[in-house]
Amino acid sequence: AEGSSYSQGYVIRQKGMTMFHSGDALADQELLRNVGKFHPDVVFLPINGRDEIREKQGIVGNMSMEEAVLFAKQLSPRVFIPMHYDLFANNGFDVETCRIHAEKTIPQVKTIVPLLGKKITIQL
Structure with a gap:
């Protein structure tokens, strides 16, 4: 593993498509540099964020919506x-x-919102 984060993300290449699933990662320059090397076509990023209330509950948190976008x-x-x-x-x-x-x-990036129990199809 590379980097200093405790979270794991994955780059997946399949049928000419490169996807990045960030897991619980926080956005930083190191992650941007490492993921950017792969030029992902699709990114899965958390949007729930983090704050003091969650930290007090033992929830580490993730990227905020603004950070993910x-x-x-x-x-x-x-x-x-x-x-x-x-x-x-x-x-x-x-x-x-x-x-x-x-x-x-x-606007140049298509946003797909996955819904529980619903299949999504990604076509480039």
Whole structure:
């Protein structure tokens, strides 16, 4: 493993498509540099964020919606898929707010919101 983060992310290449799943990572220059080398077509990034209340509950937290959208903008993928927004009631985020923000901030990147139990198909 490379880097100084306790979180793991994965780059997956399949059928000419490169995807990055960040896991619980926080956005920083080291991660941007390492992932940027792969030029991902699709990025899966958490949007639930972190704050003092969550830290007091033992929840480390992830990228915020703003950080995830900026990270996606810096990587220039073709598709952004927000994640970590609705699994736990006390550690989520409004995914519709994220979708609207992403479509305004990075209109050249398609935002796909996965819904529980629904299949998504990614076509480049």
